[in-house]
Amino acid sequence: MTSSAKRTIRKAALNGTGLLVFALAVFPVFWMASTAFKPNNEIFSSTPKPLPSHPTLDHFDLVLNGGIAEVSFWQYFANSAILAVVTVVASSLLALMAAVAVARFRFRFRTTFLIMLLIVQMVPCEALVIPLFLDLKRLDLLNSLPGLVVVYVGFAAPFAIWMLRGFVAAVPKELEEAAAIDGAGPLRTFFRVLLPLVAPGLVATSIFSFITAWNEFIFAFTFLDDQDKYTLPIMLQFFFGRSGNAWGPIMAASTLLTIPVIAFFLLVQRRMVSGLTAGAVKG
Amino acid sequence: MLDTAPAVRRAPGRTPSGRARQRRRPRFGPYLLIAPTVVVIAVLMFWPMIQIGIMSFQKVGNRQLRGEPAESVGTENFRTIFDDPFFWQTLRHTVLFAVVAVTLTLVVGTLVGLLLNKLGRRMSSFVAGGVMVAWATPPVTAAIIFTWLFGTTGGLVNWTLDLLPDVLVGGGWDDYNWFATPLSAYTVLTVCVVWQACPFVAVSVLAGLKSVPGELYEAARVDGSGPWRTFWQITYPILKPIFLVLIVMSIIWDFKVFTQLFVMAGMANRDSFNLSLYAYSEAFGSLNPKLGMGSAIALVLTLILLIVTAVYVRVMVRQGETR
Numbered sequence: 267m268t269s270s271a272k273r274t275i276r277k278a279a280l281n282g283t284g285l286l287v288f289a290l291a292v293f294p295v296f297w298m299a300s301t302a303f304k305p306n307n308e309i310f311s312s313t314p315k316p317l318p319s320h321p322t323l324d325h326f327d328l329v330l331n332g333g334i335a336e337v338s339f340w341q342y343f344a345n346s347a348i349l350a351v352v353t354v355v356a357s358s359l360l361a362l363m364a365a366v367a368v369a370r371f372r373f374r375f376r377t378t379f380l381i382m383l384l385i386v387q388m389v390p391c392e393a394l395v396i397p398l399f400l401d402l403k404r405l406d407l408l409n410s411l412p413g414l415v416v417v418y419v420g421f422a423a424p425f426a427i428w429m430l431r432g433f434v435a436a437v438p439k440e441l442e443e444a445a446a447i448d449g450a451g452p453l454r455t456f457f458r459v460l461l462p463l464v465a466p467g468l469v470a471t472s473i474f475s476f477i478t479a480w481n482e483f484i485f486a487f488t489f490l491d492d493q494d495k496y497t498l499p500i501m502l503q504f505f506f507g508r509s510g511n512a513w514g515p516i517m518a519a520s521t522l523l524t525i526p527v528i529a530f531f532l533l534v535q536r537r538m539v540s541g542l543t544a545g546a547v548k549g
Numbered sequence: 550m551l552d553t554a555p556a557v558r559r560a561p562g563r564t565p566s567g568r569a570r571q572r573r574r575p576r577f578g579p580y581l582l583i584a585p586t587v588v589v590i591a592v593l594m595f596w597p598m599i600q601i602g603i604m605s606f607q608k609v610g611n612r613q614l615r616g617e618p619a620e621s622v623g624t625e626n627f628r629t630i631f632d633d634p635f636f637w638q639t640l641r642h643t644v645l646f647a648v649v650a651v652t653l654t655l656v657v658g659t660l661v662g663l664l665l666n667k668l669g670r671r672m673s674s675f676v677a678g679g680v681m682v683a684w685a686t687p688p689v690t691a692a693i694i695f696t697w698l699f700g701t702t703g704g705l706v707n708w709t710l711d712l713l714p715d716v717l718v719g720g721g722w723d724d725y726n727w728f729a730t731p732l733s734a735y736t737v738l739t740v741c742v743v744w745q746a747c748p749f750v751a752v753s754v755l756a757g758l759k760s761v762p763g764e765l766y767e768a769a770r771v772d773g774s775g776p777w778r779t780f781w782q783i784t785y786p787i788l789k790p791i792f793l794v795l796i797v798m799s800i801i802w803d804f805k806v807f808t809q810l811f812v813m814a815g816m817a818n819r820d821s822f823n824l825s826l827y828a829y830s831e832a833f834g835s836l837n838p839k840l841g842m843g844s845a846i847a848l849v850l851t852l853i854l855l856i857v858t859a860v861y862v863r864v865m866v867r868q869g870e871t872r
Contacts, residue, residue, distance in 0.1 A: 288679035367582035380871040392825035393847035397600035420593030481687040531685030
């Protein structure tokens, strides 16, 4: 065999493996969406097909308009969206301030602060849920979205800072120094020079915080009592527990919960990795 | 990202640029900037951690929830836990699951990462995009999808296993209930968690591989090194710091896995509890909540994770991450 033929076969084998990995990775999500569009007789067919032969929107209609447990789907959607947006705004603000501090200044306790950020990222929320439940109860903030959002900000901020400080550090200091020489005050320098340059990083961290809040389960499940306050994941779990084998509507609801996250995620994935393993990869 | 010369990273503050930075520093600026975060973390994480420590020596139940002061019970909670075979069973589940899931995640993730590195540019980002979908899926959704895939009626996995020749996989898969025994339930959980976790490993490994200078591989090839040797002699040493971080993070994530197991097995299925589910069910699972007991179990979990975290922090500090 010639070496070029060998190379062609090698390449084909690699690409084939690549496609296989792709298929395995997306299959569960694909199966979710496919089930959501299948009529019931196809869902429970003895010869399941990958794609629906007679696609139907019935399951989506049931989820969106039938109301799950007397509450409109859009109520859950709104709860999740409000929580996510407030978490994003608050944690981005905290992150921006702290990231500027650690990336631009040397100060006492700076290393302590950074180590603290590392440690709290590892704290299990499964443990903290117990004391936080009691604290919120004492403050009369149980079963309320404001109580929940405070907790989300606390859990989203450390990683957001960790991620954003790389972006701040990547902006050449000389730009700010030049602005200062031109007579711009610190605030003006910040808004005119640093902020526009850090904006892409801020978008990436925001989406991360968004996903944290959007996907969060254990706190929302524990703290929220009233159905009209449930977030989408809680609604999904509740619906799943109640309707047993109604896989069509369950998968339709899952699809509606998942699509926004996947879309956002694909936008920022590369930045997220560099944020998590930052220094380990900077050769 | 930020690329500082090694010398600077090893001796911060002692280099000219470090000193220049110090000279310009305003007195309160950085402290004001980090103050809100410090307050948030202190109130939402450090204080609750201390509370867990306190509560694990107390009886906190319905009466305390109505506002009565908590009673101190000394080490009774811990004695109850450590004497209970059920606690050791949940601990065993937790550890075994973490060992299997972490190993699989790292092996599969690394292989996918190596593959992504070998693929052409467009193919590589196509496959990476697909792999990301698994990572992005919310845990609740992932758990529900896998319950459906491994379901008894209409589940695709049982259907496929039933189609395969009985010689290979045995028969009677048609109505096999994956969630009936802890072992099979944890098998499903492992597949689900590994599916979601290995993309992160793959992409990190890919990022690390991209930083390996091509000349090294060139030189290895000239010297007649095979792929196996090349991996252990060149790729592995360069990726080692990344692997350390990935291993520690995976251990921590898999040790406290909650949502997926909660959705799949639920609170009723005590046989397949792990530590975090056990702590949660003691604290909130019944009409007679035992928050003190829950705290004691949560404290055990947290202490184990803190040990792992200490390793993580050490690795990160050594790699100059906190500079």
